[in-house]
Amino acid sequence: MHNRGTGILKSRQIVIMALIATATMVFGYSAPARAASTVTISFSQWWEPELPAGALRSIIDTFEKQNAGIKVKLVSGPYSATKAQTIAGAATGTMSDVVGLDGAWVSDLAKQGALASLDTALTRVKFPTKQLAGKIKVGTTTYMIPVVNYIYPLFTNDDLLKKAGINSAPTNRTQFAAAAKAVSGLGGNVSGWVIPLSQTNPNGIQNDIMSLVWASGGSMLKAGKPNLTGNAEVKSVLTFVKGMWDAGSITKGAFTLAEPDKVTEFTNGRAGMMIDSLSHITQIKTATPDLNFSIHALPKADAYSGKGGIPYASWGIGISKDSKYPVQAAKLLAYLMSTSVNTKLADLGHAFPGNTLSVPTWVSTDPMFKTAFTVYQSGYPANEFTGLPKAEDLMLQFDIPFQKYLSGTLTADQMLAEAQKAWLVNFKK
């Protein structure tokens, strides 16, 4: 006779489980429906997790109090995923009304037809545009306004420098290379300069490499078009970095090192110097309070004595073209850019405000911050990648030949030619 098996699950149990599963699926939690009387707009950004807990929410709460009838839903996500989500949202008409933007995305989102003109929005709410420190345009229309700007100065681990016999922070490239070499010479797991060349998020090219070009008044463009081949300033940065690479002064693993890793290396006292966002000062101080570090301007080319550009990254804001509530969205934008709120945001993140009238108070709370402010004022914000078409891809197309160059597979001229060729493709469409 055949064996019925051990009958672990009787048929009735199966049916019950199925019903439970279906019930979970059907009646499971869905996002609640909005109330009909108020208007709810959504604001997508990556800022909330980066600011102190609850800070952004309370700023928004104040907005809601001042504007009865408008509710703001914060849609927060990690920076790495926000771009992809924004694009997908734009393509399917589910983009948030107000969107946090990075300067590198603007050109492409604007071309996609996803962003609304901010000129119109600002006029609608009568915002005094003179107060705007910057406007990011594509063509003649403004699509993004930087809310706050984070500059990327040079951080130095003063304990390591002193241990290596360097008593003052380097101001030009020769000193920089010497300092890096000395620190690396300390041995163990310590290195002189840490740079992130990971291809996952290739902004190391913008913040850590090209920044050196801008710091010496150089440019990677000519009349808005790529100008890499035969560009003496860019080439001098290349040879500068390669010199340090060959001398072993750069942290190992750079080809797959990402920005957070760079910060980690520095925070844990394993790197002598790094170019990084001011926003990390608090993080570093909380993580390792006894780390002796200081802020400086980027090293300039030995022969250069003019004002230096300082790389920066913005937390920018834009409005979705398909937003059903453009007026309310504009109001939120104006609110975030208003003098007092803008100051508060800048203070929370140790950034520089996008409103020219805002005076950040954090610059006077700590001598280190004061230095940062001086550095900021002594130079000018420089980021040639903002507003360029497919900016992140430009960085990637520079990174790959750059890695080949550092490994010795290409010469500097070959590398520049390869990058130029790839860049021109992006400028064509």
Added chain:
Amino acid sequence: MAVIAHVMKPRRKIRRTLEPFLYLSPTIALLLILMVLPVGMVIQYSFLDNVIMNEFPKFVGLENYFTVIKDPTFQIAVKNTIYFTAGSVAAHLILGLCFAILLNSQALGKYTRSIFRLIYILPWIFTVAIIAILWRMILDPVGVLNYWLIKLGFIESGVEWLASPKTALITVTVINIWAGYPFYMMSLLAGIQGISKDLFEAATVDGASWRQSFFNITLPQLKPIIISMSVLDIIWTSQQFAMVWMTTGGGPITSTQMVGIYTYQQSFGRYEFSLASTSAVLLLIVSIILSTIYGRIQSRQD
């Protein structure tokens, strides 16, 4: 045994032919709406120019396909993907089989066996983000692995496992092997459990050695499962994206560039959704070929 001749009434016959489709209907419905439709759209995108970015994309026929196939980055991606997939699937199979047999061994006590099974299954339960982070930490030039290798005298200074073009591809392959072998192991374990003990008893009575019973009983019995899993694994590994992306991003230089990463970079880095769809469809064609072969093998078995 009596031979029973069936004379089926016509109604019964229709019911008979429709029966399999009845059992398949929920599957078909779900897959049709949620899979076939989007896939159809992706295929459509591959024939258009600059879709998504352009409100009115124009039809360009096979132009995108030529662009992608001629792209040197794509060619490198294909080469790496083949290496990565072949290495992973082979190792998955061998390791999975060895471990499954060891973990099925009656020589171990029940308690010991459970503990070991638990340990061996650990790689499976981690989410991709954590796998990437953990392994990057462990493989750091000044990380744990290098520390012990130096201490034990195998190497002189920390190796850039993930950051050196020479070792990156092998390293991500090993990580993938680590992350994926439990799937094989579990399935083979279940399969081995299902082999009737009578077969083994008969073999012992006949005086067969362990090796003979392995090759003549275990392997043939497991063949359907091995084939199913291998085909799935090849298809799944060839479109691998997340783990490699988060560990190396396709670098250093282009040593870990994969078709999946190429597709992602085309979509969200270059906004070339048509080209991304094209490379995705190319991958789809490969897997259709594979699954057709699989289907043939399956029906020959029946």
Added chain:
Amino acid sequence: MNKKYSLRKRKVLVILALVPGALFAGFPALWMFSNSFKNNSEIFAYPPKFISKSFSFSAYSAIFKDPEKIRYFINSYSIAAAVTILTLLVSIPAAYTFSRFDFKFKGILNGVILSLQAIPPITLMIPYFALIVKLHIYNSYQGLVLTYMVFTLPYAIIMLTGYFNTLPRDLDEAVKIDGGSAMTTLWRVLVPIAVPGIVTVGIYNFMICWNEFLFALTLTKTNEMRTVPVGIQLLMGQHAYKWNEMMAMSALGCLPILILFLFFQRFFVGGLTSGSVKN
């Protein structure tokens, strides 16, 4: 050589063979647990230590105190459980059909189901996203459950077909002779015997849902709907990671699955088919 000695010898050999593999398999997990108890800077100490001076549960308590994070766990579990159960319910009859029946389009259907897996999910994201929005199941359990079922069904069907193929046809015949229908054969006879296979597929389904990141991120907008993998990613800001909390969250995520596995492990009892068909 008496039997007891050779059995003991075998045991030792087997354990010796298993240890290196166990190191390979288990070390990263151990490292993760170890790091979840350190504070952020200790994680990168050199030389690396297993237990650091700053041993503490603070990462774990940070997670428990955060209702949003608890919500991630609830979401992940509910969705994974629902998907697993539903997938099994749909795929078992389907696999049975592929295994036992011969019908027109069988080869094609089989091929289609299998090859649909090969489209990289990234490309599928945009059209899929549009579809989900149109069906009004964006940012909900339903959206994720149905999405995951589309991933898990093909695997489940292929795997279970393979398992059913290993079960002898004699079992079916025996039921037919007794006058049973196809469904009786399936649920009363084949399923109980195929339990190890079904449990494996079930666990695998659960795991796929539990670990899925891309669609969980895309198809959910608000934190109430998000799952654990997304929660872990949220701990990665643009600039720095909360390493210990990430490790802790991952550890917490693993524990229940490990317990589930231990529980279902007992169903891997061999030889259920022995003695089942004797004429």
